[in-house]
Amino acid sequence: MKRGLQTLRRLGSFLLIASVLFSSAQASEIRDAVPGRHCPVSDLQILAANATEFREVCQGAQDALTFFAAQGLQPIDPLRLEIVPRIPEEAGPNAVGCYLEQRKLILMLPYAEFRKYKTWFKLPIGRDLYRSLAAHEAAHALAAGHFTIPDPTIQAKEYVAFVAMFATMSPALRAHALRATPGKGFDRDDQITATFYMFDPIRFGAESYRHYLRAENGAAFLQSVLAGRKLAD
Numbered sequence: 001m002k003r004g005l006q007t008l009r010r011l012g013s014f015l016l017i018a019s020v021l022f023s024s025a026q027a028s029e030i031r032d033a034v035p036g037r038h039c040p041v042s043d044l045q046i047l048a049a050n051a052t053e054f055r056e057v058c059q060g061a062q063d064a065l066t067f068f069a070a071q072g073l074q075p076i077d078p079l080r081l082e083i084v085p086r087i088p089e090e091a092g093p094n095a096v097g098c099y100l101e102q103r104k105l106i107l108m109l110p111y112a113e114f115r116k117y118k119t120w121f122k123l124p125i126g127r128d129l130y131r132s133l134a135a136h137e138a139a140h141a142l143a144a145g146h147f148t149i150p151d152p153t154i155q156a157k158e159y160v161a162f163v164a165m166f167a168t169m170s171p172a173l174r175a176h177a178l179r180a181t182p183g184k185g186f187d188r189d190d191q192i193t194a195t196f197y198m199f200d201p202i203r204f205g206a207e208s209y210r211h212y213l214r215a216e217n218g219a220a221f222l223q224s225v226l227a228g229r230k231l232a233d
Contacts, residue, residue, distance in 0.1 A: 016057050042058070057083075064139045065138070079106070097133050106131060121205070124156055137161075156192040160226065181205075
């Protein structure tokens with residue numbers, strides 16, 4: 001069983017959205033970040049973004065920061081995000097963003113490249129979804145500093161990032177996204193698995209948020225995930 005879970009973790013890096021842990025050698029293949037600008041209302045450094053991307057990414061990351069602050073959680077490390085022409089292959093052939101844990105660096109595609117995918121979460125891609133992508137990846141970076149166990153599971157990391165992303169969408173966008181992916185939410189913790197995420201990350205995200213909305217879950221469950229009491233091996 002343990003070997004099977006390890007295999008799932010390795011396979012989990014080949015998904016649409018990922019929190020990626022590269023070796024030092026792999027990380028060095030990505031060019032060093034050039035000096036960038038800091039978002040006006042958060043300690044987030046944005047690298048290589050045009051004016052519009054800078055504005056949208058700042059807003060998405062700030063949304064994630066606000067969500068975590070409401071849980072009583074503040075950033076442990078300064079946030080850095082770089083707009084790059086391609087995402088490392090280790091994140092998967094269709095990845096549009098990722099978080100490099102060893103470098104504490106978020107990577108995202110330029111908006112023009114993101115739009116080439118036409119849809120995301122079964123919705124036409126617009127700047128609102130670009131902000132949500134930024135919120136998702138910023139949530140990975142923020143959560144990384146608050147997990148109290150050394151090796152959180154894929155499902156734990158993605159649960160937190162997806163909940164933050166859906167919670168920070170505009171009500172209209174969130175309603176459209178949930179309507180596009182029908183479901184009733186996970187009924188039990190053992191349904192929230194790496195396998196489910198691997199084979200249907202979009203549905204995993206929507207069902208995770210529905211699970212979070214239940215009165216018996218919410219912030220308490222999220223804190224338990226970060227503490228390693230839930231969704232751990």
